Amino acid sequence: MTRISVLAMGGTIAMAPVATGGVAPAFDAESLMAAVPELAGGGVRITAKTLRSLPSPSIGFDDLRALHAAITAELAEGADGVVVTHGTDTLEESAFFLDATVDTPAPVVVTGAMRHPTAAGADGPANLLAAVRTAADPAARDLGVLVVLNDEVHAARHVVKAHTTSPAAFTSPGAGPLGLLVEGVPVLRSLAPVRPALPITANTPRIGLFTTSLGDDGEVLRLAVPALDGVVLAGAGGGHVSEAMVPVVAEAAARLPVVLTSRVGAGPVLSATYGYPGSEIDLLARGVHHGAALHPLKARLLLHLLVAGGAAPDQISAVFALYR
Incomplete structure (x- = not known):
């Protein structure tokens, strides 16, 4: 049976x-x-x-x-x-x-x-x-x-x-x-599985989830970064923030892993379409990790597991790339 x-x-x-x-x-x-x-x-x-x-x-x-x-x-x-x-x-x-x-x-x-x-x-x-x-x-x-x-x-x-x-x-x-x-x-119907089999540790990193909105200057993110071990940024559209927010995101990405997702909730983060300050091309060039097609809530969980396991930046990027 x-x-x-x-x-x-x-x-x-x-x-x-x-x-x-x-x-x-x-x-x-x-x-x-x-x-x-x-x-x-x-x-x-x-x-x-x-x-x-x-x-x-x-x-x-x-x-x-x-x-x-x-x-x-x-x-x-x-x-x-x-x-x-x-x-x-x-x-x-x-x-x-x-x-x-x-x-x-x-x-x-x-x-x-x-x-x-x-x-x-x-x-x-x-x-x-x-x-x-x-x-x-x-x-x-x-x-x-x-x-x-x-x-x-x-x-x-x-x-x-x-x-x-x-x-x-x-x-x-x-x-x-x-x-x-x-x-x-x-x-x-069949689905090619994505099974990273990430280790589970007792570590409990603080991963912040920030959803951008009209007029956001990034001040809340700037104040929160010192207390965090990682950030998931739910940007507008294909993964965008205001020009005013760019310096804050860049500073955060220099200190800890920042993963770019979309607040839309469906569809992937773009990689090579928009080139203005705060666009996906701009943010990725500043060291932000591409969040693939993951919902921001799931990206936060994945980043939690990776940071808790001591993943290096290239490992973080490689695991997120599995979900494109």
């Missing part, structure tokens, strides 16, 4: 109403499984473990290190695939962290819910079932970490949460989903 390990981290999929109002994490992994009787049989044996019971904004790097270790252990002990249940607010970041660090062809699938279990039309059970069936499908091997919600399968390196409440909140701008579940069966 195919063995799938389900690891629970908390999130809306595991929440219930509380006396003070609203909902909060309440259900463990076994309870989530019990709510989906369709998981039984079908040639799949499932084990379930609760690692955390947290709303996803409270998940930090220590929790992700523990999740990585648990996934590695489950696969080493014979699991054919792993499903992680997780809150949706930071799901795209945790999934990308795993995508950049887990080195295995075995399917690792992250899922969650937009509606808690006691809400009308709760989507958690369907998402969990779809995630398990995807993890058990041989076609899901060697695709990198996957995100499954609303019967859609997304690559962790592309997916973002694009709506605050819709069950169809997760999209992959510029790429689209890798596949769909049709009558409960995953229908997938």
Whole structure:
């Protein structure tokens, strides 16, 4: 039988109403499984473990290190695939962290819910079932970490949460989903995996994320740089800042790694189109690293891993280039 390990981290999929109002994490992994009787049989044996019971904004790097270790252990002990249940607010970041660090062809699938279990039309059970069936499908091997919600399968390196409440909140701008579940069966298309298998260390560098806006002179960035170990700059359009901001960016790049991304959220940073002060040509010539096509949030996670591991500047550029 195919063995799938389900690891629970908390999130809306595991929440219930509380006396003070609203909902909060309440259900463990076994309870989530019990709510989906369709998981039984079908040639799949499932084990379930609760690692955390947290709303996803409270998940930090220590929790992700523990999740990585648990996934590695489950696969080493014979699991054919792993499903992680997780809150949706930071799901795209945790999934990308795993995508950049887990080195295995075995399917690792992250899922969650937009509606808690006691809400009308709760989507958690369907998402969990779809995630398990995807993890058990041989076609899901060697695709990198996957995100499954609303019967859609997304690559962790592309997916973002694009709506605050819709069950169809997760999209992959510029790429689209890798596949769909049709009558409960995953229908997938291939994707060349990007698997840098970066080391995880106990180091916790401070990586700042700065989104430029109209009239930004860079003063906030200038004040923050002394407290930082790296910077991700979410520039306008194809990777641009105001002329007034250029000296601040150049000074920062001389002191620590600065990665250029786009605040647009879809499409790559340009390399050789615009030549004015503050353009991508100008910034790259000043030692800023090209952020490829990564969303700024994911670029921050990747830079965190690289800086924590002591990567040299040429190594940082080489890893980011994988995501073009």
